Amino acid sequence: MLKGKRILLGVGGGIAVYRAVELMRLFIKQGAEVQVVMTKSATEFVTPLTFEALSGNKVHTDLFDLTEQHGMGHIQLVRWADAVVLAPVTSNLLAKITHGIADDLLTTLMLANEKPVLLAPAMNVSMWLADATQRNVNMLKERACAVVEPATGELACGEQGSGRLAEPARIVQNLLPLLTKQVLKGQHWVINAGPTVEAWDAVRTMSNRASGGLGAMLADAAAIQGASVCLVAGKGTPKTRQDVERVDVESAAEMMHACVDAAQGVDVFVGTAAVSDFRFAKPLQHKLKRQGNGNIQVELIENPDIVAAVATMKQRPLQVIAFAAESENHVGYAQDKLQRKGVDAIVANDVSNMGNNLASGWWVSKQNQEVIKRMPKAKFAKCLIQFIHGLQDER
Ligand SMILES: Cc1cc2nc3c(=O)[nH]c(=O)nc-3n(C[C@H](O)[C@H](O)[C@H](O)COP(=O)(O)O)c2cc1C
Incomplete structure (x- = not known):
């Protein structure tokens, strides 16, 4: 279903990082080419090597990486992509993207990006329901970012509620319309x-x-x-x-x-x-x-x-x-x-x-x-x- 599509997968530093590996594999299985960008916090949970070995591509973590073309890696990456998927999106990333903060590679490329964006947040239920988080999510939706709402169930912190990263298959379902011409819109x-x-x-x-x-x-x-x-x-x-x-x-x-x-x-x-x-x-x-x-x-x-x-x-x-x-x-x-x-x-x-x-x-x-x-x-x-x-x- 994703044959020939180029997906930029941005990974934030939450407990669900390991599930982003599963998601990346599903993208690849469905025919997509994937480049991964991890925040510094994300690398605390899973090493870039895991994503690198399974995608066959270098994982990008550093804004000031001299090996990136002309030091403009963030611009190259968004130009390359057909769509940007952020999974898991932390509450911190939601806040930074909403307010245009660009203090690392992922947030900087999000500011430079003009391609369709899909966000898959995952966090503790109180963090998800926090007024600040909900306001940020609504503002991002208004800016035409698609959001796959987190699933409800038992969370890593032991609490029950919404905050689990959506199933990878659901994330793909939500991504497909962003990569497809909306010729039937309004019908x-x-x-x-x-x-x-x-x-x-x-x-x-x-x-x-x-x-x-x-x-x-x-x-x-x-x-x-x-x-x-x-x-x-x-x-x-x-x-x-x-x-x-x-x-x-x-x-x-x-x-x-x-x-x-x-x-x-x-x-x-x-x-x-x-x-x-x-x-x-x-x-x-x-x-x-x-x-x-x-x-x-x-x-x-x-x-x-x-x-x-x-x-x-x-x-x-x-x-x-x-x-x-x-x-x-x-x-x-x-x-x-x-x-x-x-x-x-x-x-x-x-x-x-x-x-x-x-x-x-x-x-x-x-x-x-x-x-x-x-x-x-x-x-x-x-x-x-x-x-x-x-x-x-x-x-
Ligand atoms: C063990 C652990 C698990 C965490 N899980 C989450 C999470 O699931 N979602 C979230 O938004 N933040 C979570 N955090 C907090 C983020 O790691 C923290 O806000 C960090 O600054 C996020 O950085 P990033 O947005 O640049 O990736 C967790 C922190 C720790 C120590």
């Missing part, structure tokens, strides 16, 4: 995903093999590109980023209500969910016992069509995109659905994509028809966002 998207589950009796259900993976990836990708996203998630749909609002549902009827509620007047609705076409006509409250008399008959009735309902509601989303999983004549059926359901585009894909890590398909809109070649689902999701964005330009 509201609603996406449904996953299977629906229809109850037959107190324990038995009817469902399908959809994983919800693609819808969840689409929700993440749209949020990273700046959209505010609501995911209506069928059972088993994977977790998404924390900034994606999630409404969990089971049956097609529940999914229908949640989608119609959430999609009023939004910019984009994408129906990726595998909604059951049928439900049991008379679901039973109790568990049905064996009858001992051979076969039993079960009556099914048709579920309403969620995408068609969203596409025809009064405050219809500006764009409605439907998915169609077919086993044959993919484009033909997609064109037919496009007319019949009143949607703006169809993503036709093969039923073999269900539960698979790869996806391929066809993008079919009124103006455009394109093959989307086989690729990992995360990439497929990003590709669909480009198509949907292109559709907005066509209007």
Whole structure:
């Protein structure tokens, strides 16, 4: 996810320095190149050698280091970086950065920096909640610094409360939007995903093999590109980023209500969910016992069509995109659905994509028809966002 990105990791002198090592390794694992700057206090907790050995780059600690190019290391470092991440940020660093104090390498480069900044504070709960710290954090947020709030739990000092360094994966989640063009900023998207589950009796259900993976990836990708996203998630749909609002549902009827509620007047609705076409006509409250008399008959009735309902509601989303999983004549059926359901585009894909890590398909809109070649689902999701964005330009 961070392939080719250059991250300047600033490490402050708190007990969580050892976790910055873990964070740096995650950045590298995800394809980033990392340069580390440590404060003098940070080197009291973990030696620069640890970061140096694991990053393969020299660790910078000294403002007056004559080996740095023309003695202007702080300027070179911020010019080199795509983003600056400070983790852990001490209360002292927060105060210094807020007030423009530049008395060591890290604080000096922060003053010279014009690249996106992500701060991950970690400290004792009283230090975190202190009026001075909270004011500093708010001022930094106003200056467009992104802040990953510390997690709550047991702290190194033995107290309980907020102040733990956020999980490295969460820090990466928060970093991605800073490194991605915010082309969807200001837009509201609603996406449904996953299977629906229809109850037959107190324990038995009817469902399908959809994983919800693609819808969840689409929700993440749209949020990273700046959209505010609501995911209506069928059972088993994977977790998404924390900034994606999630409404969990089971049956097609529940999914229908949640989608119609959430999609009023939004910019984009994408129906990726595998909604059951049928439900049991008379679901039973109790568990049905064996009858001992051979076969039993079960009556099914048709579920309403969620995408068609969203596409025809009064405050219809500006764009409605439907998915169609077919086993044959993919484009033909997609064109037919496009007319019949009143949607703006169809993503036709093969039923073999269900539960698979790869996806391929066809993008079919009124103006455009394109093959989307086989690729990992995360990439497929990003590709669909480009198509949907292109559709907005066509209007
Ligand atoms: C054992 C120990 C642990 C500390 N842990 C933290 C911490 O987690 N967060 C924090 O803000 N300060 C912590 N401090 C205080 C900072 O080290 C101190 O404020 C220092 O001046 C920070 O320097 P820096 O901001 O330049 O890295 C700790 C100090 C000690 C002695």
